[in-house]
Ligand code: AMP
């Protein structure tokens with residue numbers, strides 16, 4: 217069969233890598249892809265947001281299955297458009313994509329179906345919000361309602377910071393339309409963890425867990441990023457907690473989808489706060505996490521095509537989903553300056569020195585011709601903030617971690633930065 221993967225980051229490389237192991241797959245296309253994806257798939261020069269172009273491509277190239285990686289095309293309704301064009305597509309439709317594209321939509325849903333989450337109130341008027349500053353005390357959690365590339369949440373420690381954030385969101389409109397509505401939440405404390413689930417209209421099937429590291433620096437210091445690394449399985453989830461999550465969150469979520477006619481088919485990514493009162497939902501995303509996908513899919517033993525097909529046919533309950541007992545650690549190598557401004561086009565060296573059983577998922581890389589006075593050669597260069605995800609497996613977390621970092625040290629590019637504590641088990645976080 218012919219498969220099209222939409223997106224061009226580390227998550228999409230992990231999806232392409234897993235698809236390439238399936239005997240059912242003849243040809244993989246990826247739009248737009250990157251330099252690493254190009255080794256496993258044919259990259260197509262179309263942006264992930266070019267819904268019309270992607271639908272036309274899928275028809276012209278007889279795509280049997282399209283898999284959508286990022287949230288923006290999902291929110292634009294790419295799944296509805298693909299299906300209207302007769303293309304089988306893995307991912308939620310536009311209506312269900314509101315679960316990530318609107319924080320207020322998700323809060324309504326959670327409250328209506330009695331799923332544990334932080335108390336909240338939504339505002340569309342700046343003055344009303346300014347008058348309500350500190351409504352749930354401090355820190356004050358302020359969230360731009362719409363998609364803001366992971367940057368739309370402000371945790372304001374003081375009244376002054378909160379007023380500044382309100383002014384930026386609703387006055388200066390730094391998040392554009394995404395900040396026309398602002399959700400204010402009670403601040404939750406506890407340990408954060410993410411749970412990814414395959415979902416169709418009848419079944420919600422949690423994947424193996426993964427722990428993300430959101431801050432840029434070791435020991436969770438510095439600003440938030442898209443994610444600087446993951447390890448899987450997460451040690452936060454023991455059997456009792458898994459059972460509590462199933463009963464209080466997963467089952468009511470599936471029942472809620474059914475009651476509200478949300479025919480969700482794809483991946484539901486649940487951001488959780490494990491508080492002293494039990495697990496609470498912080499957010500829903502409607503796609504694989506990045507870099508959660510890198511360490512979770514590295515441990516998937518079953519054929520991912522069978523799972524994707526089963527979800528699109530509402531037969532997830534019958535699909536075989538088997539996981540390796542091995543532990544995985546993924547260390548993200550990022551550009552100097554990220555998550556602030558950074559330079560692109562830095563040559564990456566040492567990729568050929570990486571062990572064969574270590575997977576280097578490419579996130580922001582491109583192929584470029586580099587010429588000096590005498591000659592030209594082809595090189596892999598950086599093209600984004602997060603550049604590579606070095607993923608290693610081991611019988612224990614420590615083995616996986618050691619192997620990952622041993623290989624990280626063989627790769628270099630100017631300004632390269634990474635966290636040294638990915639997969640280092642901190643007892644205060646369990
Ligand atoms: P979100 O995009 O909603 O996941 O929020 C981004 C990050 O902000 C989360 O990963 C948490 O670290 C933090 N956060 C969001 N909501 C809350 C909350 N109600 N209480 C405490 N921290 C939160």
Ligand code: GLY
Nearest residue numbers: 442443505506507
């Ligand atoms: N790693 C967090 C995310 O994908 O949203």
